[in-house]
Amino acid sequence: MRRACPLAVWATVYRVRCPYCHLDDDRVIDSRATDDGTAIRRRRVCNPCGKRFTTYERVEGEETLRVMKKDGRTQPFDRRKMLSGMQVACEKRPVSTEALEAAVNRIHQLLLAEGDREVLSTRIGALVMSELHGLDQVAYVRFASVYRQFKDLDEFMHELRHVIGGGKPGAPDASMDRS
Numbered sequence: 001m002r003r004a005c006p007l008a009v010w011a012t013v014y015r016v017r018c019p020y021c022h023l024d025d026d027r028v029i030d031s032r033a034t035d036d037g038t039a040i041r042r043r044r045v046c047n048p049c050g051k052r053f054t055t056y057e058r059v060e061g062e063e064t065l066r067v068m069k070k071d072g073r074t075q076p077f078d079r080r081k082m083l084s085g086m087q088v089a090c091e092k093r094p095v096s097t098e099a100l101e102a103a104v105n106r107i108h109q110l111l112l113a114e115g116d117r118e119v120l121s122t123r124i125g126a127l128v129m130s131e132l133h134g135l136d137q138v139a140y141v142r143f144a145s146v147y148r149q150f151k152d153l154d155e156f157m158h159e160l161r162h163v164i165g166g167g168k169p170g171a172p173d174a175s176m177d178r179s
Contacts, residue, residue, distance in 0.1 A: 018046035019053055035098070038105040056101075065111060066118045074118065077111070079104055086128060089143035095136050103131040 017024050023046065030043035040057040065077035083104045090100060107127045111119050125147050132140040141160060150156045 016044060016055055018049060018051060020051040021046060021049040023048050034105065035102055038109055039101075064117060067121050067124065068118050069121050077108075077119065079108055082107065082124065082128060085143070086132065086139075089132060089139040089146075090136060093136050093139050095139060099135055103128075103135060107131060 016026055018026055025047045026044045027047065028042050029045050029052075032041055033039070034041055034056075038058065042055045042057065043052060044055060045052050066074045067077050068074050083100060086100050086103065087097075107124070110127065111124070129140060129144055129147065132143050144150075144159055145156060148155075148159070150159070
């Protein structure tokens with residue numbers, strides 16, 4: 001009986017479908033680690049249509065995290081959902097996709113390092129707000145206005161005063177005490 005070479009598994013080439021023409025005939029033109037080292041970013045070009053696109057290769061682990069929603073439901077952790085929310089907050093702001101990817105990677109790595117299989121959605125929201133506060137204050141306020149569901153303009157202005165004044169986001173403001 002003939003044995004296959006153990007290295008043959010590594011020689012297998014996996015193709016990725018082009019997001020434009022949906023064919024799987026592409027080649028990698030650039031490959032590098034992300035700044036935080038949690039993924040490999042590959043720039044690809046589709047041979048039939050010539051369009052370029054980016055893929056990311058990550059270590060498995062995301063599927064072990066579950067998110068506990070406010071209503072008690074749980075769902076799998078989805079980094080794309082978190083990135084999408086951050087992209088909406090950063091729309092028309094000078095924040096690069098790479099900076100957002102790095103922020104999502106930091107949040108994901110922190111959650112994995114904490115070792116809990118279930119994470120509260122409020123914990124993820126707080127981490128996203130913290131990252132956005134460091135990236136772009138306008139994006140932070142946009143995200144906070146949706147995430148915290150401000151009931152009126154006073155609550156919104158209260159948060160805005162902390163951002164402008166350099167205070168910690170979400171911290172109580174003594175000047176707002178009306179008692």
